[in-house]
Amino acid sequence: MPSQNLLGAFLRAQREHMRPEDAGLADRGRRRVSGLRREELAMLADVSPDYYIRLEQGRQLPSERVTQALARALQLDDIATAYLYELTRPGLETRGSRRSPESAARELQTLLDQWTTTPAWVSDRCADVIAANALATELNPSYKPGCNSLRDQLLQETAKREIFINYDECIADAVASLRARAGAHLHDPRISSYIDQLTRESPLFARLWARQEVRFHAAGYKRLHHPAVGRLDFRSESMTVNDTDGYIMTLYYAEPGSLTATKVCELAALVQSRQAQSLISTEKQRTSLRPTPEQRHDNQQNAHLALTAKHTLIGRRGYRRREASHGVPRSSA
Numbered sequence: 252m253p254s255q256n257l258l259g260a261f262l263r264a265q266r267e268h269m270r271p272e273d274a275g276l277a278d279r280g281r282r283r284v285s286g287l288r289r290e291e292l293a294m295l296a297d298v299s300p301d302y303y304i305r306l307e308q309g310r311q312l313p314s315e316r317v318t319q320a321l322a323r324a325l326q327l328d329d330i331a332t333a334y335l336y337e338l339t340r341p342g343l344e345t346r347g348s349r350r351s352p353e354s355a356a357r358e359l360q361t362l363l364d365q366w367t368t369t370p371a372w373v374s375d376r377c378a379d380v381i382a383a384n385a386l387a388t389e390l391n392p393s394y395k396p397g398c399n400s401l402r403d404q405l406l407q408e409t410a411k412r413e414i415f416i417n418y419d420e421c422i423a424d425a426v427a428s429l430r431a432r433a434g435a436h437l438h439d440p441r442i443s444s445y446i447d448q449l450t451r452e453s454p455l456f457a458r459l460w461a462r463q464e465v466r467f468h469a470a471g472y473k474r475l476h477h478p479a480v481g482r483l484d485f486r487s488e489s490m491t492v493n494d495t496d497g498y499i500m501t502l503y504y505a506e507p508g509s510l511t512a513t514k515v516c517e518l519a520a521l522v523q524s525r526q527a528q529s530l531i532s533t534e535k536q537r538t539s540l541r542p543t544p545e546q547r548h549d550n551q552q553n554a555h556l557a558l559t560a561k562h563t564l565i566g567r568r569g570y571r572r573r574e575a576s577h578g579v580p581r582s583s584a
Contacts (some may be wrong), residue, residue: 255435258338263307264463265325266292271556273326273556295324312339328486330431331465337434350494356381359492359500364388368519370485370503373492374400376432377445378425385522386515390414390475390483390503401425405453416474416482426459428467432497473503479521480514 268287271277274287274295287295293303305311306321313321318339350358363371372383372394380394387394391414393403404411404422412418414576415520430511435443449456461476473485485503502538505511 258312258335259307259309260403261338261465262292262321262325262334262462263329264461265331269325274324296320315508330467334431334434334465352381352496355495355498357496361394366502367523368515370394370515371500372400373498373500375495375499376436376497377442378402378427378429381510385526386519387503389522392478401429402449402452405449408455414475414477416476417472420475422455422561423459423464424471425454426464427462427464430460430463431465431467432499436497474501477514479516480518483513483514484509484511500554 266289267402269286271287271291272354274291276287276291277374289303289307290300296303296317298317301386303313306313306317318336322335325331327335354522359373359419363373363382363384366384367386368389370387372387373381375381380396380398380400382396383394383458391400391411392398393407394413403424404415406417413422428447430437433439433446437446446460449462467489470489471487473487475483475485477483485505487501487503489499490502505515
């Protein structure tokens with residue numbers, strides 16, 4: 252991906268997705284291209300066709316005024332406009348995080364563990380899960396820290412369709428969100444390699460990524476199924492975690508008083524009961540490994556005998572060395 256013309260690919264995709272009538276242009280009959288022609292978009296953005304062609308070919312970067320004009324002509328929303336600005340400023344440096352990844356993961360995990368009735372998890376730009384609480388992993392095992400939620404969603408499609416009732420909508424949103432979160436970091440080797448890998452492994456990802464859709468859903472709806480409680484209708488909320496390198500926290504919550512809210516409480520109780528049973532089992536195993544008073548007494552006696560034998564052996568060796576130094580013959584006994 253390093254040699255890819257990201258700005259040109261985005262402009263071309265947005266131009267091809269836009270109908271002339273949406274831009275107030277008259278339909279002049281049969282068109283050989285889908286969407287707007289280059290010269291039509293150039294006219295709408297008040298730039299020359301040659302200038303726009305250089306932009307789409309990656310031979311020039313637009314000024315801020317032209318970037319604004321392109322966003323307006325293409326009727327981009329706020330998220331897509333922000334993404335366009337990032338593509339036009341590829342060398343812009345961003346402030347690094349003051350927290351180490353290890354520190355952030357530890358602190359976020361401590362926070363999420365206290366939310367026992369709200370599924371929540373944190374992921375990075377490449378959809379690697381950094382932290383998650385027990386209720387989130389109960390709903391979707393791919394929210395477990397160390398998993399890559401998007402890769403699992405794509406490569407385990409059959410299993411994930413059993414979990415996500417609106418799977419097609421969820422996966423399209425996830426891919427569009429990946430582009431929005433990556434932004435100007437698409438040239439980063441880790442992100443570039445990740446996208447290349449998903450493109451090779453998943454034809455579905457390749458199709459969705461080629462759409463050049465940019466969406467970051469701060470709020471939305473998710474419909475899930477859990478074998479113990481059935482259907483769950485959630486609202487979702489995503490937010491940036493400050494002082495991290497692009498971490499996003501996502502939460503699912505139910506409308507107060509709804510059937511889903513009741514089911515979530517039931518599921519939370521089930522998870523907590525399972526955790527309690529696990530703790531009890533672990534404690535029993537520890538107890539079974541502890542020596543009884545009789546065993547401790549025998550161990551102490553054995554240790555005392557071993558120490559006495561060691562001292563006796565050391566004493567004999569010292570006595571024999573002294574005999575040898577004085578020329579005293581050893582006993583045949």
